[in-house]
Amino acid sequence: MKNIAIAAAIATLTILTGASLPDKGPIPHIKPQIAGEAEEPVETTPTPEPRPSTVNDAQDPPAPQNETPSEAEKPQDKKPEKFGPPAPGTLEAQNLTIEAESDADHAQCMGELQALGALVNDIPRIDEGNGCGIDKPVRVVEVLPGIKVKPEATLRCPAALALARWMKESVIPAATAAAKEKGRITALNQASSYVCRLRNGAEIGKISEHARGNAIDIASFGFERGDVIAVKPRREDPTLAGAFQRTVSASGCLYFSTVLDPESDSAHETHFHMDVLQRKGGFRYCH
Numbered sequence: 001m002k003n004i005a006i007a008a009a010i011a012t013l014t015i016l017t018g019a020s021l022p023d024k025g026p027i028p029h030i031k032p033q034i035a036g037e038a039e040e041p042v043e044t045t046p047t048p049e050p051r052p053s054t055v056n057d058a059q060d061p062p063a064p065q066n067e068t069p070s071e072a073e074k075p076q077d078k079k080p081e082k083f084g085p086p087a088p089g090t091l092e093a094q095n096l097t098i099e100a101e102s103d104a105d106h107a108q109c110m111g112e113l114q115a116l117g118a119l120v121n122d123i124p125r126i127d128e129g130n131g132c133g134i135d136k137p138v139r140v141v142e143v144l145p146g147i148k149v150k151p152e153a154t155l156r157c158p159a160a161l162a163l164a165r166w167m168k169e170s171v172i173p174a175a176t177a178a179a180k181e182k183g184r185i186t187a188l189n190q191a192s193s194y195v196c197r198l199r200n201g202a203e204i205g206k207i208s209e210h211a212r213g214n215a216i217d218i219a220s221f222g223f224e225r226g227d228v229i230a231v232k233p234r235r236e237d238p239t240l241a242g243a244f245q246r247t248v249s250a251s252g253c254l255y256f257s258t259v260l261d262p263e264s265d266s267a268h269e270t271h272f273h274m275d276v277l278q279r280k281g282g283f284r285y286c287h
Helices: 002-017 103-116 157-178 240-254
Strands: 119-122 126-129 132-134 137-144 147-156 185-192 215-223 228-230 258-260 272-275
Touching (some): 103 157, 132 147, 157 215, 157 240
Antiparallel strands (some): 126 132, 185 215, 215 228, 258 272
16 A cells, blocks of 8 residues: 555656646736726825926936025025123123213322323223223323333223332332342333223123223333342242232232232232222222
């Protein structure tokens, strides 16, 4: 029986391997439409009408290389305009004005400066907007006879007068005691006088007294024999130069309402800041 089953399987395999598929399959016929039968639904999105063909319509022609873009496509060269009010705390947002000075007060101040021998010139009113400016500015060429201000300083007259008095009554006597071998003082080297900015050059905060002509920054003192005593941190300086700087820094508060020296903060490590800001009750800030 086993041999018979094997023989039958071989015969069947032989018949199948001899069979072949037809060269062409049956062609499907279109279903005839019966009267009254609805057509197959189609998509509802409309198909755009084809545009008329042309000889070279295989693709859109490239745009000319020198074609000028439309106004909407042009890059905007102008910076976007700022809208709304200025940021709080900025100089523009504070609505400040320049302090008016009377002719009589200014004339008296100038007279006192001339009596001290200072070389000071009136210059035109300064108004940079936002409260920056000086109603009656002066340019200080020599704070006292033979002592040049380098570079020349632009200040209000009261600040120039305080500077001249401090130099005459405090700085010169202290230099005579501490640096007699250097000769007399011939130059007062300043780092900043009038400049429109906020305090310490910040973006927000109170307006600087420099922006009102009330302040000057002293960087060093020049002497007749070419020596210079620079303003720098000297709290622990045991030399006569250290004693000189500490003396003139302390005495500055007798003439100015604000004195900041190199020990006050990092922003003043290279100079004295001195100003004549008027505070309530005559309060003075010296550090």
